[in-house]
Amino acid sequence: QGGPQLGHAEVNVQGTWSGSIPARLEARAILHEGCTGRALGWTMLGEVKVAGDFNFKVMIPAGGWYRLEVRAVAASGAAIAQTEVNPIGVGEVFLISGQSYAAGANDELQRVEDPLERSVLLDYQAKSWRTAHDPFPHVDNGGTIWPAFANAIQPILRVPVGLVNVAVDSFPPMVAWGRPLPPFCRGWQSRWEIPFCAVAAGRKRRDREYCNSHVC
Structure with missing residues (x-):
């Protein structure tokens, strides 16, 4: 079916x-x-x-x-x-949002197993689609779970699978520390004052200081 x-x-x-x-x-x-x-x-x-x-x-x-x-x-x-x-x-297009592990914080790089490569990701920098192997184009060289997700879901759906990843690692601290926003986040502004804290290895103290003095 x-x-x-x-x-x-x-x-x-x-x-x-x-x-x-x-x-x-x-x-x-x-x-x-x-x-x-x-x-x-x-x-x-x-x-x-x-x-x-x-x-x-x-x-x-x-x-x-x-x-x-x-x-x-x-x-x-x-x-x-x-x-x-x-x-x-x-086929089906999946929009991926989140932070570290959605964006690419894993040590191991995953690959699409389908020999026909019917699972693809949107490379917004190249303005094209390519096979959804790690790493994803807008993050560092870390791995994600998304090739494994595509390997599991594509045989069930039996149609091509497209992955659009808009996840951003530690989003508000990234802005505070002067790192530029990716193109899809230009002009982002929250309408709510929601306390935020994202603790990442090696950045706990800076995250804590940021969370004590900021809301996003």
Whole structure:
């Protein structure tokens, strides 16, 4: 049960048509070997009459990896242009928040075990997705539990798993000690005065002093 029965995604297909004649745009999704999902045959997206930008949508079943192909077809039925995006997946995205151990405070680095690498993390620095091996991009070189989590959950869900980690190690003390905020925390400000104390090895005294004089 589960897997592709979970539904589908409405995927935006956008780009620029530079051809000199009108064309019909079509898309298909080819399922990678060994992956779970349902391939999609050539499906009409829409028509482009003159050179310019286009933005269409296509429904792709849950699963993957897929190779998404898009082609332009002339009135004669001949394909006159074609491109692809590979791979794409339709699955589950998990947002990770927390502090030290969510961000990466373990000694051992974990790895994704799936040979098809259907568990990925968002590398916001590179603005791309990559296989969810430790370490995560916005933390130090420590390990996390998240590759092991992905190894456990992906075979159950039978769809690609995406991990978005926004955890920050010892957040308020980090601000007080002059360490810059990561990009996703720019402009953070708490609306409540909540006493905070995060004790980490080697920093207990500084944390205690901070907690005695600050609220976050």
